[in-house]
Amino acid sequence: MNAIFQRRSIRKYTGEHVSREMVKQLLEAAMAAPSAGNQQPWEFVVVRDKEVLQKLTEVSPYTKMLKEADLAIVVCGDEAKEKHKGYWVQDCSAATENILIMAAHLGLGAVWCGIYPVDERVVGVKNILGLPQSVIPLGIIAVGHPAEHKEPANRYDESKIHYDRW
Template sequence: MDVIDAILTRRSIRKFTGRVISDDELNVLLKAGFQAPSAHNLQPWHFVVVKDKEKLEKMAEKHPYAKMLPQSGCGIIVCGDINRETREGFLVEDCSAAIQNILLAAHGIGLGAVWCGIYPDADRTKVFSEILSLPDNIIPVGLIAVGYPNEEKSPQDRFDNTKVHYEKW
């Protein structure tokens, strides 16, 4: 799929068939995540892949916007290592870029995906850290439910010329 076409047609998918994605598909998504840009090329991200249905159900119970997770093909939790952050805020930006790459890659290979935020919600961050047994220096930033889509959504043109400013506000 052409990259511009992928950007303009990607939509958040929240209904899945329940079929687990293959290791080959998962590797495409992870490689895309690793290719994201990062501040000072520190690459602070770590990816926790969850396919276990019980764990997916537990995470869905704890996240108010991830109820679709047990029907997805897997969950990818993008985490950041605070020991690799030189300035506050870059870690979240870096992990967000990795998340977007994964979302676009999923769409590009015919999968559906949706980004469910974890950080900066302190309660969610704590719960997901416990569920995933994360070390103290690792922050869960976002959860991606990904799988075979069980819904179709038309592209939306979200361009808004009133939000474009040249040279000054």
């Protein structure tokens, strides 16, 4: 539960290098996510090239922190791998959340920047990264060593819970 509550959207980074081992741990966590029918339609593009990170900031106004991040993980769904049409979004969202929780556990900062379903963003990311036709970018996760601290958040709200019926 600590990692879940510690997970916060971190947008400022120190510039310190994130090790290959940490990146592997983030991706292992991602691929441990559940998926519909165990279809695992996810694909990941790890971006460290500063020019590519800069280009990605031009696709969405909410990705400016990529300029400071050591890397980004672009979480994509491959529609060609789907057994259960349309569930790639849920599957890749679960993988994304696992990355964010693992980042918090490792002491890294990360933030999820949505790309899908905004067509201009999807097309922009596909073009920058050269994604195949069947691969759709769900989101970009900026990752780095945090240069800001946010207190753990407990957003539990009893008023949002309904039992048996609304």
